[in-house]
Amino acid sequence: MTPPFRRLRELMAQLEDLERVGGLLSWDQETKLPRAGAEARAEQRATIERLAHELVGGDELARVLDELGDDSFESGSLEAALVRVARRDHEKARRVPARLRADMTRASALGIAAWWEAHARDDYRLLLPHLERQLELKRRYVECFDRFDDPYDVLLDDYEEDMKTEKVAEVFAVLKRELVPLVAEVAAAEPVDDSFLHRKWDREAQRSFSLGVLERLGFEPTSWRLDDTQHPFTAAPSSRDIRLTTRFDSENIHGIFSCLHEFGHGLYERQVGEELARTPLAHGASSALHESQSRIWENLFGRSRSFWSYFYPRLQEKFPAALGRVDEEKFYRGINKIEPSLIRIDADEVTYNLHIILRFELERELVAGDLPAHELPDAFDAKMDEYLRLRPPNVSRGVIQDMHWAEGMLGHFPTYSLGNVISVQLWERARAEIPDFDDRIEHGEFAPLRDWLRERLHRFGRMLPPREVRLLAAGADVDPGPYLAYLRRKAADVAGLSP
Amino acid sequence: MTPPFRRLRELMAQLEDLERVGGLLSWDQETKLPRAGAEARAEQRATIERLAHELVGGDELARVLDELGDDSFESGSLEAALVRVARRDHEKARRVPARLRADMTRASALGIAAWWEAHARDDYRLLLPHLERQLELKRRYVECFDRFDDPYDVLLDDYEEDMKTEKVAEVFAVLKRELVPLVAEVAAAEPVDDSFLHRKWDREAQRSFSLGVLERLGFEPTSWRLDDTQHPFTAAPSSRDIRLTTRFDSENIHGIFSCLHEFGHGLYERQVGEELARTPLAHGASSALHESQSRIWENLFGRSRSFWSYFYPRLQEKFPAALGRVDEEKFYRGINKIEPSLIRIDADEVTYNLHIILRFELERELVAGDLPAHELPDAFDAKMDEYLRLRPPNVSRGVIQDMHWAEGMLGHFPTYSLGNVISVQLWERARAEIPDFDDRIEHGEFAPLRDWLRERLHRFGRMLPPREVRLLAAGADVDPGPYLAYLRRKAADVAGLSP
Numbered sequence A, B: 001m002t003p004p005f006r007r008l009r010e011l012m013a014q015l016e017d018l019e020r021v022g023g024l025l026s027w028d029q030e031t032k033l034p035r036a037g038a039e040a041r042a043e044q045r046a047t048i049e050r051l052a053h054e055l056v057g058g059d060e061l062a063r064v065l066d067e068l069g070d071d072s073f074e075s076g077s078l079e080a081a082l083v084r085v086a087r088r089d090h091e092k093a094r095r096v097p098a099r100l101r102a103d104m105t106r107a108s109a110l111g112i113a114a115w116w117e118a119h120a121r122d123d124y125r126l127l128l129p130h131l132e133r134q135l136e137l138k139r140r141y142v143e144c145f146d147r148f149d150d151p152y153d154v155l156l157d158d159y160e161e162d163m164k165t166e167k168v169a170e171v172f173a174v175l176k177r178e179l180v181p182l183v184a185e186v187a188a189a190e191p192v193d194d195s196f197l198h199r200k201w202d203r204e205a206q207r208s209f210s211l212g213v214l215e216r217l218g219f220e221p222t223s224w225r226l227d228d229t230q231h232p233f234t235a236a237p238s239s240r241d242i243r244l245t246t247r248f249d250s251e252n253i254h255g256i257f258s259c260l261h262e263f264g265h266g267l268y269e270r271q272v273g274e275e276l277a278r279t280p281l282a283h284g285a286s287s288a289l290h291e292s293q294s295r296i297w298e299n300l301f302g303r304s305r306s307f308w309s310y311f312y313p314r315l316q317e318k319f320p321a322a323l324g325r326v327d328e329e330k331f332y333r334g335i336n337k338i339e340p341s342l343i344r345i346d347a348d349e350v351t352y353n354l355h356i357i358l359r360f361e362l363e364r365e366l367v368a369g370d371l372p373a374h375e376l377p378d379a380f381d382a383k384m385d386e387y388l389r390l391r392p393p394n395v396s397r398g399v400i401q402d403m404h405w406a407e408g409m410l411g412h413f414p415t416y417s418l419g420n421v422i423s424v425q426l427w428e429r430a431r432a433e434i435p436d437f438d439d440r441i442e443h444g445e446f447a448p449l450r451d452w453l454r455e456r457l458h459r460f461g462r463m464l465p466p467r468e469v470r471l472l473a474a475g476a477d478v479d480p481g482p483y484l485a486y487l488r489r490k491a492a493d494v495a496g497l498s499p
Helices: A003-031 A035-056 A059-068 A078-095 A098-121 A128-143 A151-157 A165-188 A203-217 A254-270 A287-301 A305-318 A328-335 A349-368 A373-388 A413-433 A437-442 A447-456 A466-474 A480-495 B003-031 B035-056 B059-068 B078-095 B098-121 B124-143 B151-157 B165-188 B203-217 B254-270 B287-301 B305-318 B328-335 B349-368 B373-388 B413-433 B437-442 B447-456 B466-474 B480-495
Strands: A224-228 A234-238 A241-246 B224-228 B234-238 B241-246
Touching (some): A003 A059, A003 B003, A035 A059, A128 A349, A151 A165, A203 A224, A203 A305, A234 A254, A241 B035, A305 A328, A413 A447, B003 B035, B035 B078, B098 B124, B124 B373, B165 B413, B203 B224, B234 B254, B254 B447, B305 B328, B349 B373, B349 B413, B413 B480
């Protein structure tokens, strides 16, 4: 190693330590922190963030990158990747003044607090000034950059490097064109009976079943945890310390699927190549690629006939009263029922994307200044009516159901549906390449899928830009074709439409 | 605030955030971290420590302290205290080269790992090179300082500012002179029957009883937690986020007393003045003062007749089979039985100090170079024989029972017994100043003691040097008189000696 490269590794290792520590502070806050400790924790997180920012945008890193200059490391090598990512992260950090970054951090904390209040009181006015502030800050943030076709590109780039607004709009136009009529078609068919799902479900039995499933999939207690939280998420303080969180609700069995979803995120972080440890390469490559992993395990795997063929008898054992008389076919159709509903995170696989598309469209208008924040509730309701034929009864179950905007997370929503699209591209490829794919899942053999994902995707981490990772892993860039075909087949199967 | 003082506050706030974050990382490691995550965690802790060290020993702080110069803040003001503590911590940090500090951190991690191995295999040779390394590092550390009478003073000063080896030796000589014969006297008397304690104790029942006690004492779930661990300790990520840890063992009820012990540490951190938040003043003033608090709640309070007069019926309810036929008097004598035993942390109030005194004497010889580390086991056994008339059957239950030396914690042991001494000085004063003291405890009124400790001690944090805190809170500096009188009364009461 040359001295400047050695110093680059050291700086990146420190930065990575700070990022992981920040993640742990946040995990702790959502799962363990006594309530009164929140204020001090906010200061601690801000200090860690500031130190990380000083490091990544700092003069020493600038000097080191300068010294490395055109040092041409072998393409595809860890060295080349580290320099590329360090340079990218450094340049982005340099463009944003410390003052603006501090304002954004503060606005995010205040926005989250206001969201809880507004959501509990069902009052949009409590949130409005915070949304206006977020939009103002986002515009200032966008102004720090140049060379973009659409200001929304700048926001998107923070989650999905090099993804363009135009490309998202194109993919979403295809989805919308197919899915709006498909939803209408399902609505006109004989309704699926899922009444058996609407009863009380013992939370501890759900936990014990879910843990049993996770352990079969690869959750080992030496490297994984599962904790309770309000809004499920996954933290990875290191690739050998994967922390899933979930919420088991006695009104439904969503918690079981949420565990599978978070397992997908966790497995990606767990299977990143060990040689990438303590570098910023040791993460999933992008938000959409991460989401593709959670969707594979939650939906393509977790709502499939093959999965339940293996696990349904075990679920029946846990819930003999509720499921003793429900056969596997009825259960399968129930958990896959397609029906427009108000809440994004509870939506079925088909309607889910329409929730995302309408948020993307609204975000673009907000950022462009074409939609003032005070008109957002009406605009939201109008799109809910247009795409899903639903009218939210209030703002808590409508426009302010998600915390994202209050928190300043604009540009993130589209990666959820892009993740769905990519998940099927990967799934189809895995099926083609793994012999007896469905058969093995039906018999409880899950290692082949896990190993395939590691080999094709996980181990690379951020070694390559997301687009190249997509090409490498899925064999093609984002293509909604396979996903739409999958949804049509599923709709036909579940709702009894002609395929 | 003048600009340099404002900058001092900012730097100290950052430093304090890093210290608290480091504490949380350690708490997490001992209670939540999946085993395989330990390696990455060690790197993260090292990075946080290094950043803290760079800050406290750094040029910017040097400049700010220089600018503040002789700015004479009002004596007793927060400003004056902050400058004093910042200057002290800065000067200590400046004297120790980064390289030596890194060596110490590494030796500590390796020493702990070696300790586990040596302890499990009962093999002193596995630990010996690590102890030798620790002693070599301690000598290099001592050499960084000047103006001391005894090299051990330098080590002691890290835990007990300004305490001198000579003073400790003087106090311990008094204790030893009285306690060795007292132990012999008890051994000659009729033995106390504590056979009822040696049975199986349900761990969940112990937890539920302990939590009930803690909640009566002031443990509120909005600011406190209790978690399981191997070696109990208390973490305070902030003064509103107090985390006790404990270990309930089915072989004994030590876990109940361990909860009371940790509660004492936690309450000190909880009741530090709110105006000290995000400064290095927001901690207990020294190790001995901290230990005095844990000993008050564990022993003076938790092994008193008054305490059990209130709680014993509740304990009997939790353990009807074990305690239904054991009356309060018999229970009181059982939990206070005085008897030489091998393991320091399980020792009774009287013999405990002899375990500490022998360790202090050995540490001094080790540091002075008068005792080579390979002769330590024999020296340890000889003192065990001399003070307690016991011969350890092996090294795991003898010389390497504690992790302190392997970890590099030399100079810490004496603060345990100093804490005992101070605890009785404080206790006697509280009894004199709180009307109907015993009577109120017997009736479950614990707020007066808690409030007295806050007013007299806790709220000051590190505002004053420990010696001044001792004078202020206890009305006198370390004085073994009241403690010895207390132990003699207790021995007479429990073992039926003539007082």
